[in-house]
Amino acid sequence: MNSRREFLKAMGLVGGGLILELSLSGCTTPLPHGNARDFEPDAWLQITPQNDIRFYLNSVEMGQGTMTGMATLIAEELNTEPYMIEVKSAGVHADYVNPFYGVQVTGGSTSTRIYYDVLRRSAAQAREMLRAAAAAELGVDVALLEVRDKHIIYRDTRLPMGRFVQAAQSLSRPEVSLKSERDFRFIGRPSVRLDGAMKVRGTAQYGIDVQLPDLFTALVKRCPVQGGHIESWSPNGADELPGVKAIVPIANGVAVVAESYWHAQRALQAITVSWAMPALSQRSSEDIRREFEALAASESGRSALSVGDARADIRAAALQHAATYRLPYLAHATMEPMNCTVRLRDDHCEIWVPTQVPSVCAAIAEEVTGLRRHQITVHTTLLGGGFGRRLSVDYALEATQIAKATGLTIKLVFSREDDMQHDYYRPAAHAEIKAGLDEQGRITGWHQKNVNPNILPYAFQEFATAVLPAWLPDGLVRGLANLGPWVYGTLLMDPASTEGAVEFGYDSVSAEVRHVQADPGLRTGYWRSVGHSINAFVVESFMDELAHRAGRDPLQFRLQHLAGNPRLAAVLRQVAEVGRWGAPMEPGSAQGIAAHYSFGSYVAQLVEVSVVEGDIRVHRVTVAIDCGKTINPDIIKAQMEGGVIFGLTAALRGEITLQDGRVQQTN
Known part of the structure; x- marks a missing residue:
């Protein structure tokens, strides 16, 4: 499976x-x-x-x-x-x-x-x-x-x-x-x-643009550490402030409904909440790093790919090389704030939401309101960025809970700080790779072990209501949804954890990929390219190290191992030609090259960078892509340009760190 x-x-x-x-x-x-x-x-x-x-x-x-x-x-x-x-x-x-x-x-x-x-x-x-x-x-x-x-x-x-x-x-x-x-x-x-x-x-309608008669703004005060819940709370006079319509507790915190964002924000600052903190509050980024490192040393993990006897082939190789890579949690940081508008009547619920999963939003509304599916209408607006963040429906769930609790038509809005600190993050990862090379510099064995959280347990908890049969009792649906962590911690392996590694694109006598599950408690989600965002970096970085160990040019070393993958070899050759691989560079400047296959597309990139006073500067990125049939080449070009910018942001500026369980970044 x-x-x-x-x-x-x-x-x-x-x-x-x-x-x-x-x-x-x-x-x-x-x-x-x-x-x-x-x-x-x-x-x-x-x-x-x-x-x-x-x-x-x-x-x-x-x-x-x-x-x-x-x-x-x-x-x-x-x-x-x-x-x-x-x-x-x-x-x-x-x-x-x-x-x-x-x-x-x-x-x-x-x-x-x-x-x-x-x-x-x-x-x-x-x-x-x-x-x-x-x-x-x-x-x-x-x-x-x-x-x-x-x-x-x-x-x-x-x-x-x-x-x-x-x-x-x-x-x-x-x-x-x-x-x-x-x-x-x-x-x-x-x-x-x-x-x-x-x-x-300016006529395009995003979720944040929705306007309705008698529409109020809702904000939520959430636990600063994910997974915490309310022990007690006090409005501290916030309910008497001008413009405030209602203050109600919901599952994830205390919600304020007011005439405007400013009125709601002012009231939110006045409210005090005592939180029951989760186990995550005892962990910081350094604790998680050490935990992943210890698991890599003590656990063999589950096999995701096994071809031949990689360990024996590595031991018998003329040259061996090993490396460890650590990757951080990453946030989605969509341009449009997370938002959802809900109008609830006795016999109908209407939702306006920028979501990647409208049917899940409908199922969540059905569960919260007690209405039948045909009594719920979901209007999917344009999305101001998705990147996988809007595959989660926490914001639709909260908005529906607030509308039900208050009886008001509301638009829930996340501040930038809310979004950065209450995301479903790209998992952090610890990856260890070993490989063997023969006298000709060819890979004889490849062994990779990843330690990182799974995503599917969190996704299944949200998706269960939508994908399980409607005739199942609500209690059974919730029970099955809560089995997600056990299923993917005990019985099955989340394929997202090793995708990009199990589709090992290079020639090797043997290869083995294993995964060790580790979940510190910070919820994870689908982030652009999902597991490929981890494993493309890990595999391609290690290929560079192997090329250096073998004394080979990084491009030629890759091509030497792509006899069985002509389409990946073709984009590498193309990007090397267009990007002038090997051209003389100024002192302090260098080129890098990499290639990867995912989601039906073969992509290679050549990057020119320099380091100025310790600051990395990217001067030029050349991209070659083979995505099969092309519908609109302009859109493909735009996708590649956006992907390059997104990738650079993640690599240079995107790290999410924790202190006592709390995400430290706010923007």
């Missing part, structure tokens, strides 16, 4: 059946946007008699370009300019469940890979149904009709597609052939981002 999907399947959490390829057949729940007057061949497309084309996007747009990329797939098969398609956020529905994870989620770089053919086939079927309806009305051979830019063209006549909507509704979905790549009009070519203009003009 080596993937999240396999675990979900084993636990009976992934539903079966598909619409087109990917939706739950037999699900009779109406679509959130359903309209009998419109042509809706499936859950994604809606074409109106007024000739509007609407695409309901079940992935969220958080800056990665999904809105434009996915709409381009629809546009290609409808032979219609992407800007002519109105993209709307899909509601929560079983047809939108991500089949890899079993919930409606955007993450793991899965959207395009999963829906590339699905959305194209959806649009192609709609195209052919409209052509068939038009051919019947016009009394001509369907082969004489062309679909282009929202119109059906017959000779010199252009008729709007909307004219044929009613007739197309009565037709069955046909078997279709997708466009040949040589006929692509949009896929593979640069095009303007569909969300660009609205962001430039």
